[in-house]
Amino acid sequence: MTGTRQSGMTRRALLGAFAATTVTAAPTFANAAGFLRGAGDIRRIRMYSGRTGERLDMIYWIEGQYIKDAFKEINHFMRDWRTDEVINMDLRTVDIMAASHNLLDVNEPYMLLSGYRSPKTNAMLRSRSSGVAKNSLHLKGQAADLRLASRSVTQVAKAAMACGGGGVGRYSGSNFTHMDCGNVRAWGR
Template identity: 35%
Template sequence: MKRNTSQSITRRTALTLTAGAGALLAAPSILRADAPHKRVLNLQSLNSGEKLNIVYWADGDYLPDAIMRVDWFMRDLRENKAAPTDPRLLDLLHDIDANTRSKNPIYTMSGYRTERTNAWLDARGNGVDPGSFHMRGMAIDITQDFHDPEEVYRVAKKLGRGGAGFYPTKTPYAHVDVGPVDAWVYPAPGRPGRDEEYDRLRAEAETQTG
């Protein structure tokens, strides 16, 4: 499924999708049994309180309506704006959840960020990357087991599918992204220039395939 990265998502658009996606989740098991496999995300925002338990992939492909609901859930809450989420990030969250011991939802703290929100956070410190993958819909800050908040970081680091950072702050959390592989523990920063590295590698790959 190819996605239009310039796609605009509004709250009205997201809400109109609820009925269709809800019908998918409520479908009788006899109908879902035909699918060889499905991927589910169980998310809860610690900032908005919103919850989303959704099948986002089935029958070998991503489900457009479900993906758009995830995009809205991941929105920048300061500006109430959403952008397409990289599907690889959703798969990473799915695999992190499958490899942690916790049965809790994945608690989200910060998903997509506009450039203005990222600059505002950067000005306040706290180790925010000026070239953050949050601005590309490729990163999210999460926690799951409040008694072992580092577990998500350990699993993400072991999976080795992008950046993994642990922030043992007053409210501990892990940062995960699908940029170049890296790992760090705050206050140590991630490797600088990973955004430029990603752009260079992607350009090289497009040149080779073109």
């Protein structure tokens, strides 16, 4: 995978820019799928949940096709663990997560803090924190809150922002990065 070129910049060079903590020349792509081209014609997501103890290491896309059964497992894994409700997660969010993980060049799985949130869960979280949006994209299965022990919130956020596929929130105080497939935007510190 090293040496793969996207818009004249190697993945290794981009990772070097992250290591220097400044990404002044990071490419902007229409969506995260651009980073996944040339990655062996597969897309893979690796996560674990500290809440449920579950682990997921799943190839969900092969040679241009999403794998339906893989997404059933991803949807179940990313369910609202408080209510056990499952919905179809947006494929674009999973692509952003996978592309960001590839850019970070780690073997460690993401820790999933929050994927889908039921209206009941979102209302409960809103009552406890001003940082929870009333119309959160978590309610639509279009967002995930993630953590990597080996990378800082800023490093994970920069990888997600380089994908140019949606919203990226940095929550350094709580040690997680929010990724979604909504409008391209960034917030937090």
